[in-house]
Amino acid sequence: MLNRRFDREILALALPALGTLAADPLVTLVDTAFVGRLGREALAALGVNAAVFSTSFFLFIFLAYGTTPMVGRAIGRGDPDAAAPLASSPEALAYPEVGRLDLPSFWGGHTAMPLLDVAIPDYAGNRDHATRDFLFVVSESVGNACQETRHVTLMLDITDEAHPLPISTFQVPESSGGFCARGGRFGPHAPQWSMEPPFYGKLMVVSWFNAGARVIDVRDPFDLREVAYYIPATTERTAERCATIDGVETCGVAIQTNNVEVDDRGLIYLVDRADTGLHIVELTGPAAAIIAD
Helix, strand or coil, rough: CCCCCCHHHHHHHHHHHEEEEHHHHHHHHHHHHHHEEEEEEHHHHHHHHHHHHHHHHHHHHHHHHHHHHHHHHHHHHCCCCCCCCCCHHHHHCCCCCCCCCCCCCCCCEEEEEEEEEEEHHHHHCCCCCCEEEEEEEEECCCCCCCCCCCCEEEEECCCCCCCCEEEECCCCHHHHHHHHHHHHHECCCCECCCCCCCCCCCEEECCEEEEEEEEEECCCCCCCCEEECCCCCCCCCEEEEEEEEEEEEEEEEECCEEEECCCCCCCCEECCCCCCCCCEEEEEHHHHHHCCC
């Protein structure tokens, strides 16, 4: 059941909170057991006291519920030991960080998807860190007709959270479809959001604007490989996209797959940014066999 690190951390926070809520009725039961030995009058007085205490508890519990997240956010915003822990400063913004990787100015992390507790078969003989944690990061394409830096997807090894390390990249070759000349954006936008079977830890689906949806085998994070793709056709509803190249505006109609999602039936959903609509597809062949395994 608790097969993910975050599940255990959430449970570690939830159990003390549950104990706090259970404390009031447990105290009342213990008081009843002891005071009941003193007679009916004492027990009746305890009943009044318990009613008043319980009513007060439930009437004012909102104070705890309201202040707890406020305190948590305050601590997260800055160093509680600083002279002004809530003041805005570079140091306060950096305080919650446990690790950091600065990307080049021409790339940015649009979306990051964790892949945790990944066993690396080739590392099976190693005593340490044969199972590792990774982070799949997408740098979003923002310019039409390739009038920008080429954007990529990155796989980071975050086993040592303080020192994230890029270990592999995935790109779609422009020459495989003449994508710069198709119009619109060419490059990655975002991966699926689902972290559930059958895709999670096996296949990552990434929207790639005019190159459709690309399906990447992430079972070996050090060696990312494409196993399938789907590029929807344009329709009369597809809006054109324009770019200024050498001072001349050029427009074209191209698919712009913007977001993708998957479900537990193995279906993939593609939503188009250029008003083409929604496409629902499923894997076939070797790619389908990966999630069936």
